[in-house]
Amino acid sequence: MEQTKTYLSETVNALKPSGIRRFFDLAAGIEGVISLGVGEPDFVTSWSVREAAILSLEQGYTSYTANAGLLELREEISAYMEKGFHVTYSPKKEIIVTVGASQALDIALRAIIDAGDEVIVIEPCFVSYAPLVALAGGKPVTVQTKKENDFKITAEELEQAITNRTKAVILCSPNNPTGTMLNRHDLEEIAAVAKKYNLLILSDEIYAELSYDEKFVSLAAIEGMRERTILISGFSKGFAMTGWRLGFVCAPEEITQAMLKIHQYAIMCAPTMAQYAAVEALKNGQEDVIGMRKDYRRRRNYFVQSLNEIGLECHVPGGAFYAFPSVQSTGLTSEQFAERLLLEEKVAVVPGDVFGESGQGHIRCSYASSMEQLQEAVKRMKRFVERI
Structure with missing residues (x-):
């Protein structure tokens, strides 16, 4: 009987697909989603x-x-x-x-x-x-x-x-x-x-x-x-x-x-x-960089304060455009929180544990979105947290 042969590298076979990708794919099939999942500026190149x-x-x-x-x-x-x-x-x-x-x-x-x-x-x-x-x-x-x-x-x-x-x-x-x-x-x-x-x-x-x-x-x-x-x-x-x-x-x-x-x-x-x-x-391009940085700082201040007010404890990030709030107060795991938030309130975030074990109990939220989108996302997240 002929033996089954694999042509794939053992190293590549052992790699897990990116945990971020699954949530992007889920969000892509839902209308009206506010995405806080993408690690990408919402500004257009100068x-x-x-x-x-x-x-x-x-x-x-x-x-x-x-x-x-x-x-x-x-x-x-x-x-x-x-x-x-x-x-x-x-x-x-x-x-x-x-x-x-x-x-x-x-x-x-x-x-x-x-x-x-x-x-x-x-x-x-x-x-x-x-x-x-x-x-x-x-x-x-x-x-x-x-x-x-x-x-x-x-x-x-x-x-x-x-x-x-x-x-x-x-x-x-x-x-x-x-x-x-x-x-x-x-x-x-x-x-x-x-x-x-x-x-x-x-x-x-x-x-x-x-x-x-x-x-x-x-x-x-x-x-x-x-x-x-x-x-x-x-x-x-x-x-x-x-x-x-x-x-x-x-x-x-x-x-x-x-x-x-x-x-x-x-x-x-x-x-x-x-x-x-x-x-x-x-x-x-420095003037544009300075302008973007000021706007991100304004969004960060609003978003992190809002997360803490709705019961999702979050330290103030010193840089980048991510907030990493804890969802432990909800009793849900990172993945459960992210999946239910997406399906029930149409807000896409990334489970913290895809970035390593110490990320469990957290979610990554990108505030590289317009202030209007962030405000609407906070309303939906508040509603979700209060409901559960």
């Missing part, structure tokens, strides 16, 4: 940025760029990082333009991981971190943060997870899904652990422009951390350019040149017209 892309097409700039990206764009990124975040990188040797921050994270992990290396993943976190570690041949080791500490990782919690196989830590501040932002003191404590154990930190700073109550501090700007930080960022969130799929990575030359080899074979280069758009965003 006109001058769109115009720059159009002009590049009209001028016939439709060929490949250098593998690492347009030199002009890398020079603008270098200047932007130095002026705004006080870290200096060589445009020619230490910056790569990527297809979104996600690709930057992917090639960074593939560049540093050998089979069996451990990478610490701090939860709750973006759903791709652990799968990307596994796909690179590494072992994700999760560390759970606590609601009582506003989901901030402590140096002690981090140190307890380190073994002789630990190669790196993935850090995200401001955080998706909690909105928690680490201040300079927090980062200095983490830096001390990284230096003590000779660890790399992959610092996901995609939400750096969206910090509300204090100035964002890049981990790479902490003393002694530039040489052991892979700084990942992009244009999706702060510049409202999600669909352009453009990110970048800054790191010491040894690391970026290793990443560039993978990038060359897998991608060649990021889309040319998107790169010209990004040049314009960095040169002339």
Whole structure:
């Protein structure tokens, strides 16, 4: 009898589909849904940025760029990082333009991981971190943060997870899904652990422009951390350019040149017209970024206060555009709450446990929606909480 043969990778077979996707699919089939589930700005990319892309097409700039990206764009990124975040990188040797921050994270992990290396993943976190570690041949080791500490990782919690196989830590501040932002003191404590154990930190700073109550501090700007930080960022969130799929990575030359080899074979280069758009965003897009940040802050203040008033305890997120309220007072799990809220009141949120075990009992709500939609969502959520 012929034996059944599978052609699929065991690693890929073991991956679970994104928990976010199921709720998007559910919501797509329901009319009148207010979606607080999408991690995407509701602003349109600035006109001058769109115009720059159009002009590049009209001028016939439709060929490949250098593998690492347009030199002009890398020079603008270098200047932007130095002026705004006080870290200096060589445009020619230490910056790569990527297809979104996600690709930057992917090639960074593939560049540093050998089979069996451990990478610490701090939860709750973006759903791709652990799968990307596994796909690179590494072992994700999760560390759970606590609601009582506003989901901030402590140096002690981090140190307890380190073994002789630990190669790196993935850090995200401001955080998706909690909105928690680490201040300079927090980062200095983490830096001390990284230096003590000779660890790399992959610092996901995609939400750096969206910090509300204090100035964002890049981990790479902490003393002694530039040489052991892979700084990942992009244009999706702060510049409202999600669909352009453009990110970048800054790191010491040894690391970026290793990443560039993978990038060359897998991608060649990021889309040319998107790169010209990004040049314009960095040169002339700051006013729009400031305007978006002010509006997000206003929405955050209203939405978080409203959540607490209706009985869903929520800490004040320092950045990004997510609130992460507790639903434990309702007696429902994260998934039960999210599913019933969608079916009964037509408000789409994401169960907190899809971002890790410590997210259980919470939901992620994006306030990157109009104030009118947020107000209506609060009314529906209040009605739902009172009913149950």
